[in-house]
Amino acid sequence: TSSGSDGSDDDAETTAGKSIYMVSDGTGWTVEHSVNAALGQFEHCLVDRGCAVNTHLFSGIDDVERLMEIVKQAAKEGAMLVYTLADPSMADAARQACMHWGIPMTDMLGPITEAIATHLGVLPSGLPRGAPGRSFPLTDEYFRRIEAIEFSIKQDDGAFPQNLHKADIVLAGVSRTGKTPLSIYLAQKGYKVANVPIVIGVQLPKSLFEVDPEKVFGLTINPLVLQTIRTARAKTLGFSEGMKSNYSEMVHVRQELEFARRILAQNPVWPVIEVTGKAIEETAAVVLRLYHDRKHKCSMPRISKRY
Amino acid sequence: TSSGSDGSDDDAETTAGKSIYMVSDGTGWTVEHSVNAALGQFEHCLVDRGCAVNTHLFSGIDDVERLMEIVKQAAKEGAMLVYTLADPSMADAARQACMHWGIPMTDMLGPITEAIATHLGVLPSGLPRGAPGRSFPLTDEYFRRIEAIEFSIKQDDGAFPQNLHKADIVLAGVSRTGKTPLSIYLAQKGYKVANVPIVIGVQLPKSLFEVDPEKVFGLTINPLVLQTIRTARAKTLGFSEGMKSNYSEMVHVRQELEFARRILAQNPVWPVIEVTGKAIEETAAVVLRLYHDRKHKCSMPRISKRY
Ligand SMILES: Nc1ncnc2c1ncn2[C@@H]1O[C@H](COP(=O)(O)O)[C@@H](O)[C@H]1O
Ligand SMILES: Nc1ncnc2c1ncn2[C@@H]1O[C@H](COP(=O)(O)O)[C@@H](O)[C@H]1O
Ligand SMILES: [Mg+2]
Ligand SMILES: [Mg+2]
Numbered sequence: 001t002s003s004g005s006d007g008s009d010d011d012a013e014t015t016a017g018k019s020i021y022m023v024s025d026g027t028g029w030t031v032e033h034s035v036n037a038a039l040g041q042f043e044h045c046l047v048d049r050g051c052a053v054n055t056h057l058f059s060g061i062d063d064v065e066r067l068m069e070i071v072k073q074a075a076k077e078g079a080m081l082v083y084t085l086a087d088p089s090m091a092d093a094a095r096q097a098c099m100h101w102g103i104p105m106t107d108m109l110g111p112i113t114e115a116i117a118t119h120l121g122v123l124p125s126g127l128p129r130g131a132p133g134r135s136f137p138l139t140d141e142y143f144r145r146i147e148a149i150e151f152s153i154k155q156d157d158g159a160f161p162q163n164l165h166k167a168d169i170v171l172a173g174v175s176r177t178g179k180t181p182l183s184i185y186l187a188q189k190g191y192k193v194a195n196v197p198i199v200i201g202v203q204l205p206k207s208l209f210e211v212d213p214e215k216v217f218g219l220t221i222n223p224l225v226l227q228t229i230r231t232a233r234a235k236t237l238g239f240s241e242g243m244k245s246n247y248s249e250m251v252h253v254r255q256e257l258e259f260a261r262r263i264l265a266q267n268p269v270w271p272v273i274e275v276t277g278k279a280i281e282e283t284a285a286v287v288l289r290l291y292h293d294r295k296h297k298c299s300m301p302r303i304s305k306r307y
Numbered sequence: 308t309s310s311g312s313d314g315s316d317d318d319a320e321t322t323a324g325k326s327i328y329m330v331s332d333g334t335g336w337t338v339e340h341s342v343n344a345a346l347g348q349f350e351h352c353l354v355d356r357g358c359a360v361n362t363h364l365f366s367g368i369d370d371v372e373r374l375m376e377i378v379k380q381a382a383k384e385g386a387m388l389v390y391t392l393a394d395p396s397m398a399d400a401a402r403q404a405c406m407h408w409g410i411p412m413t414d415m416l417g418p419i420t421e422a423i424a425t426h427l428g429v430l431p432s433g434l435p436r437g438a439p440g441r442s443f444p445l446t447d448e449y450f451r452r453i454e455a456i457e458f459s460i461k462q463d464d465g466a467f468p469q470n471l472h473k474a475d476i477v478l479a480g481v482s483r484t485g486k487t488p489l490s491i492y493l494a495q496k497g498y499k500v501a502n503v504p505i506v507i508g509v510q511l512p513k514s515l516f517e518v519d520p521e522k523v524f525g526l527t528i529n530p531l532v533l534q535t536i537r538t539a540r541a542k543t544l545g546f547s548e549g550m551k552s553n554y555s556e557m558v559h560v561r562q563e564l565e566f567a568r569r570i571l572a573q574n575p576v577w578p579v580i581e582v583t584g585k586a587i588e589e590t591a592a593v594v595l596r597l598y599h600d601r602k603h604k605c606s607m608p609r610i611s612k613r614y
Contacts, residue, residue: 058609104422
């Protein structure tokens, strides 16, 4: 998949491939996330470009006029429409216009919202998230999340080891096991994360061995994959030949992973997570599953929240 | 809503409120995101706890045995089930078990996946994201995202102004307008973001006025709301009385916002975004809408991607 900042979306290219129009009265991130996951089911033909797909996200669509313009444009392009519209009259308008123009459509949140309404015995408000009057509450959770992000940035790459006791989660692993993006991913979910690099021959901070071992997670990776990633990294950083070879040379990579393996093994309470082949969000799911399981010891591992 | 790191999910509390079981063969983030957005439609009763909701996320569920255990537990608790299961036989098993136990259920991705399949004329693979054999491609996009995150961390809070020209997006605003969490949110989406604090009496880096003005975004906020946020912040940081009053005192807050307003007004190409009452992801949607609109000048503002 190709992403935001340089997605090729000039008109010439978008004609070569099927289009999916995504419409939301809010940010559009829910419909984008869902379509993205669904497209995972078509990777077998997306990767070899057998069936290229262009997605177009229209966010903040809260009046019928703009909605109708988008539907008409979708009809012209032969696109399908996926929408999340909280106002029932907007959702109806989308559905009827699509039927009128013969456009395939999916209401992404309508069914789940109805199901929850029945389950709770409460009618949905029908108000989009940006609706006037819906004052944004500066909740404790809001502040806590921002604090988690600021903490995790500050604690990146082994900085301020004296603060490890303040972290909810501590990640340890050699360079390029994804500690930084994983820390940030978890921070966005409200966890204060610190990450500590394991470097061959460099002593780890004493505090790492003093904090609650149940919150420390080791990351490991296949040496061949690590070498590939490090070679790419060395190129990006413009390493000199000498530095590069030491950092990404196979012998060194294996030695450093072995050094890390031994340290992690000496602390058997720390789980060691294999990150090879996992996207950041997949590793995050594994970490949080273990984290909540250890904290709450449910019969079936789960992450629970209260709204 | 209460979130991950300290969500109250001990057994005593979870009984007081309706339960939603969320099941995925992957990370579970898609079903969590969707349920979360849908619950926004019930804020009118969630906030005053008229109808408390407990969600339970079960991720990595890729065998029928565990799936059945969860469905049985849901039946026992009177919960509803929301699932994303790529393997059609797993999805069928969930549906039939729910019907058997009389559990309300929603298949979150089934309908959109079918609609996309019809639209593309291709069958879905039926393989969950972690399925064996699905080798994770170390794509350019993957590396670019990680680079964006690392860049944005490094450029937080005005650091390394000589690098502003390397950023895709530059954010400028006074302290506590959400520059840091917004930078990180955008970085996760693949954009290299730098943020520059505006502080009364402190000169802004020359490079801010030398970079492409189309990529600079000003953030502004209501003075009363800012004062509230800063007071909370000062408490967290443990500011002394003297520092606190200067930072969060109303006169100072107003003066600093006026100082910022004048600088932003002197650079009329920079859009100024009002963040009052907006969640981080809402401000992110506004920034990216403007960013893509300026870059691509479509008749209808959109964010386009190619898969
Ligand atoms: N906090 C909320 N309150 C009300 N509606 C929401 C909330 N969050 C999301 N929604 C709705 O859920 C759908 C998806 O939101 P978004 O991800 O912002 O596009 C839109 O129809 C929004 O209006
Ligand atoms: N890249 C992918 N390839 C195949 N299936 C995917 C991919 N990403 C997500 N899915 C599926 O989409 C649903 C939601 O994924 P998740 O958000 O990880 O729970 C699950 O059924 C996953 O198996
Ligand atoms: Mg790092
Ligand atoms: Mg900041």
